[in-house]
Amino acid sequence: MLRRVAGSAYLALALGLWVSSVLALPRSGPPSLLDISISELGELLDAGAVSSIDLVRLYSRRIAEVNGKLNAVIELNPDALIDAQVLDAERARGNIVGSLHGIPILVKDNYATTDPTLTGAGSVCLARSRPIQEATVVARLREAGAIILGKANLSEFSGVRGTNVSVGWSPRGGLAYGAYVEHQSPCGSSSGSAVAASLGLAAATLGTETAGSITCPAMFNNVVGIKPTVGLTSRFGVVPITARQDTAGPLSQTVEDAALMLDVIAGRDELDNYTSAQPWDAPPSYLSSLNASALMNKRLGVVWIEDAYPGSDHLNWKQTKSVFDQALSDLAAAGAELVKVELHSKGRSLQEEMNFMMGNTSLYTGPDVVEGMARYMRNLMPGPDVPHNISELYQCLKAEPEELPLEVPLDDWERLVQVNKSAGGQQAWQAYKTVSETSRHLFIDPIEEHDLDALVMHPDLALAISASPGLPIVTVPMGYLGEDAETHWDDQGTYILSAPGFPLGISFTADRWSEQDLINYAYAYEQISRKRKDSKPKIQPQTDLDTILH
Ligand SMILES: *[C@@H]1O[C@H](CO)[C@@H](O)[C@H](O)[C@H]1NC(C)=O
Ligand SMILES: *[C@@H]1O[C@H](CO)[C@@H](O)[C@H](O)[C@H]1NC(C)=O
Ligand SMILES: *[C@@H]1O[C@H](CO)[C@@H](O)[C@H](O)[C@H]1NC(C)=O
Ligand SMILES: *[C@@H]1O[C@H](CO)[C@@H](O)[C@H](O)[C@H]1NC(C)=O
Ligand SMILES: *[C@@H]1O[C@H](CO)[C@@H](O)[C@H](O)[C@H]1NC(C)=O
Ligand SMILES: *[C@@H]1O[C@H](CO)[C@@H](O)[C@H](O)[C@H]1NC(C)=O
Ligand SMILES: CC(=O)N[C@H]1CO[C@H](CO)[C@@H](O)[C@@H]1O
Numbered sequence: 215m216l217r218r219v220a221g222s223a224y225l226a227l228a229l230g231l232w233v234s235s236v237l238a239l240p241r242s243g244p245p246s247l248l249d250i251s252i253s254e255l256g257e258l259l260d261a262g263a264v265s266s267i268d269l270v271r272l273y274s275r276r277i278a279e280v281n282g283k284l285n286a287v288i289e290l291n292p293d294a295l296i297d298a299q300v301l302d303a304e305r306a307r308g309n310i311v312g313s314l315h316g317i318p319i320l321v322k323d324n325y326a327t328t329d330p331t332l333t334g335a336g337s338v339c340l341a342r343s344r345p346i347q348e349a350t351v352v353a354r355l356r357e358a359g360a361i362i363l364g365k366a367n368l369s370e371f372s373g374v375r376g377t378n379v380s381v382g383w384s385p386r387g388g389l390a391y392g393a394y395v396e397h398q399s400p401c402g403s404s405s406g407s408a409v410a411a412s413l414g415l416a417a418a419t420l421g422t423e424t425a426g427s428i429t430c431p432a433m434f435n436n437v438v439g440i441k442p443t444v445g446l447t448s449r450f451g452v453v454p455i456t457a458r459q460d461t462a463g464p465l466s467q468t469v470e471d472a473a474l475m476l477d478v479i480a481g482r483d484e485l486d487n488y489t490s491a492q493p494w495d496a497p498p499s500y501l502s503s504l505n506a507s508a509l510m511n512k513r514l515g516v517v518w519i520e521d522a523y524p525g526s527d528h529l530n531w532k533q534t535k536s537v538f539d540q541a542l543s544d545l546a547a548a549g550a551e552l553v554k555v556e557l558h559s560k561g562r563s564l565q566e567e568m569n570f571m572m573g574n575t576s577l578y579t580g581p582d583v584v585e586g587m588a589r590y591m592r593n594l595m596p597g598p599d600v601p602h603n604i605s606e607l608y609q610c611l612k613a614e615p616e617e618l619p620l621e622v623p624l625d626d627w628e629r630l631v632q633v634n635k636s637a638g639g640q641q642a643w644q645a646y647k648t649v650s651e652t653s654r655h656l657f658i659d660p661i662e663e664h665d666l667d668a669l670v671m672h673p674d675l676a677l678a679i680s681a682s683p684g685l686p687i688v689t690v691p692m693g694y695l696g697e698d699a700e701t702h703w704d705d706q707g708t709y710i711l712s713a714p715g716f717p718l719g720i721s722f723t724a725d726r727w728s729e730q731d732l733i734n735y736a737y738a739y740e741q742i743s744r745k746r747k748d749s750k751p752k753i754q755p756q757t758d759l760d761t762i763l764h
Contacts, residue, residue: 244759245763264762266317273414276413286406311357311359313358313477319360319416322365323367335370335384336371343597366404368382368402389708421462422449423463436749448482457488458646469688508731514668514669515669522675530702538672553664557657559656580642581642653678687722690736692743694714695715
């Protein structure tokens with residue numbers, strides 16, 4: 215049960231905790247949900263110091279305290295308390311069902327669930343229909359004992375709503391913000407998942423990535439993000455963009471928690487046959503192989519490119535570079551050998567190459583969304599409002615006032631429904647082949663040429679080039695922009711994209727299925743650098759474990 219502490223005493227205590235965490239003094243009071251690990255939560259649960267019911271209540275209150283400002287969460291699961299009660303009872307009987315027993319987790323609103331929460335990928339129209347079967351990875355979370363606390367906000371349809379639409383905005387969830395700088399962009403599309411993981415609105419969260427949707431929000435919100443190799447985690451029951459690139463992965467405060475989450479969700483699924491490409495019968499345990507010495511004598515290729523992509527001029531590159539250089543020192547201190555690496559492209563500048571890649575990507579993602587959405591919709595219960603394909607969904611988007619069809623342009627959907635699937639088949643495959651081979655060579659050739667164990671770089675570069683060939687990325691907090699950084703708003707004046715105090719991240723990437731190594735390198739870097747703790751969100755919940763623990 216949630217115990218309330220007398221008003222003034224509680225306030226003083228909360229204030230004391232706040233001050234000590236701002237000064238980054240060693241923690242003397244009770245642990246905080248802002249930085250407690252899943253295994254520490256498990257210890258508190260085992261010791262009977264808190265119950266899962268307590269945790270559901272605490273996290274729900276934390277969400278209520280900040281959601282008015284941040285819109286990180288779309289919907290709470292009304293069954294979460296009942297699930298917690300059942301799991302508390304199981305624990306009391308000594309029956310621990312898995313590594314997430316009684317741990318509250320939030321999932322992005324594009325994961326189908328059959329609990330009372332709706333699944334809309336942020337869309338009011340899509341949320342009118344109920345999935346028949348849960349997303350496989352959500353089912354795996356539940357089998358491991360997780361409590362699905364609710365749905366996290368996102369860019370509507372993970373960005374498919376439109377190119378000019380604000381990231382982190384959805385009709386179901388409103389406009390999400392990052393918490394480190396006022397008006398901060400949370401990046402997208404797993405915006406709410408990253409904000410919620412960062413502020414401890416759940417013990418960890420799930421996002422999805424097609425081209426940056428875990429990696430970028432992880433960086434912006436000062437958390438760890440794992441974008442798994444496409445095919446490591448099942449996408450069944452996930453509102454899709456393209457089966458060629460979509461992947462389901464965790465966002466969390468630490469590498470350890472992300473590894474634990476990945477252990478739970480990774481594996482084959484007969485409902486998603488991309489998972490049959492896995493090179494093992496079962497993936498390795500990422501958690502149990504964590505090794506803080508893993509960087510010792512490893513050769514890391516260092517890639518630093520500032521002008522490879524359009525629109526990257528707002529990134530305060532000079533200031534970012536000095537933080538990156540510090541990260542390189544930390545990597546070296548952890549025993550890594552650093553090798554400066556150029557990305558070769560055949561006679562073209564990297565920028566030209568990137569432009570071609572973007573042009574070709576649009577040739578296959580259109581047909582893929584059409585195909586993928588129709589496939590997703592076959593898992594919806596029949597009913598009068600249930601769309602069967604993208605055309606029917608578009609009819610609803612145009613007609614439904616809550617979708618803001620007039621304020622938020624639907625031009626991209628006009629083009630989507632025109633996509634000629636049969637004619638697109640061959641052309642889409644060619645375009646995909648071009649992009650995935652080109653981008654794969656950009657990363658894998660230098661790894662082979664220099665006999666490297668992995669590459670490290672700015673997350674924006676990793677997410678762009680790893681997308682099409684389905685390569686994994688692990689992103690870890692790297693530090694913050696200093697006072698000399700310039701403040702840059704987006705074109706619409708909605709969000710600040712870069713400013714003093716902005717969290718920065720570093721990404722580790724390598725070939726497909728290399729998660730075990732990448733997670734270990736990220737872990738070793740995290741253990742030696744510990745940057746997440748160097749700054750606290752400007753907006754954060756007050757309700758914490760101190761109301762339960764004495
Ligand atoms: C997005 O905005 C730009 C600049 O305002 C405009 O040129 C472009 O046509 C818009 N694209 C869409 C799909 O609305
Ligand atoms: C993959 O799954 C789809 C849909 O379930 C099925 O139509 C297709 O034949 C499968 N492909 C392979 C290679 O198994
Ligand atoms: C940890 O990594 C180091 C460096 O690669 C290695 O020598 C050591 O054996 C590893 N420890 C374990 C327990 O795997
Ligand atoms: C696709 O890539 C090829 C070669 O890389 C390039 O010639 C072509 O212009 C690109 N197409 C688009 C639409 O960008
Ligand atoms: C969409 O589904 C409806 C109902 O099954 C069908 O009548 C229509 O032809 C479909 N449209 C497309 C473009 O597939
Ligand atoms: C679809 O393909 C057919 C046959 O190739 C062609 O006639 C038609 O113009 C195409 N439609 C669009 C919208 O590209
Ligand atoms: C849980 C929660 O606070 N949900 C809110 C998400 O955003 C929408 C739109 O702003 C609100 O209506 C919900 O109440």
